[in-house]
Amino acid sequence: MKSAESSPEVLEVLATLQRDGYCLMKGLIPSHEIVAVRESVGNSVRKHTSLPMPQGYVTGFLRHDQSIAPYLANPRLLAVLDRLFGDYPRISMLTGTINGPGIKRGDVHADWPFNQNSKARIRAPYPDIVMNLVTMWMMTDYTIENGGTMVIPGSHKRDYAPRHGTEHDPKAKYEGEVQLQGKAGDVGLFDARTWHAIAPNVTQEERIGVIVRYAPWWLNLQTLRPGTPDHRQIVEANKGHDSRVEPVPRSIYDRLPESAKPLVFHMIDESC
Ligand SMILES: O=C(O)CCC(=O)C(=O)O
Structure with missing residues (x-):
């Protein structure tokens, strides 16, 4: 851990994240394993999606599919975290x-x-601190044509986000837009503040x-979790449509790789 922490790769990732708000780490899932992981993920998303295809979207995904679990604590990524x-x-x-055709x-x-x-939410103007790191694990190649995520470099340095009815229109096109591109097995990283x-x-x-x-x-994740007092009081009582993260049943947690457990122990549902 300590040697990875100061590796040239980690320093480069940190510097790029700080400058641009996003970057790429290559090969966090080995090329000889990605096909099996992709097949499992694709099947699980198609089976459990809450949105109609071609947009497959499954929150609390670990309760349905654990094929990504062996990679979640990759030492190169842990060193960045x-x-x-x-x-x-x-x-x-x-x-x-799944972002389909x-x-x-x-x-x-x-x-x-x-x-x-x-x-x-952290009300804008918000402080200059990384509080949630988004990692996009590419099961297929991400290209311009198939919709590699659009990001606006440097936008993480603003202390506000687009909102309907403001001059920062979510429907607008913004100068400098780029798309995340990478190979299957690579991981795109971005600061949650990055537009x-x-x-x-x-x-x-697909x-x-x-x-x-x-x-x-120290970040309070309870508002994301249906069934908690925080979710009831802050999200449901205000008719919010916040992101949600369903818990991981204890029986599934117990079978996860040891390396992944410290990352998800707070999500356990002890009732099943
Ligand atoms: O799937 C993508 O490319 C982007 C997804 C996204 O914007 C999000 O989940 O916040």
């Missing part, structure tokens, strides 16, 4: 996605807890990914 968050980083959200461009936004449409959007998929193939978000131990 260590520098960003200190001790005890954890997973805040884990979502399986015909998917259109989405609204430009920052992610929770900076998304100003959420009931549980981004779904990009159109103009191919005939773009499959798992979005894993990592946070420091």
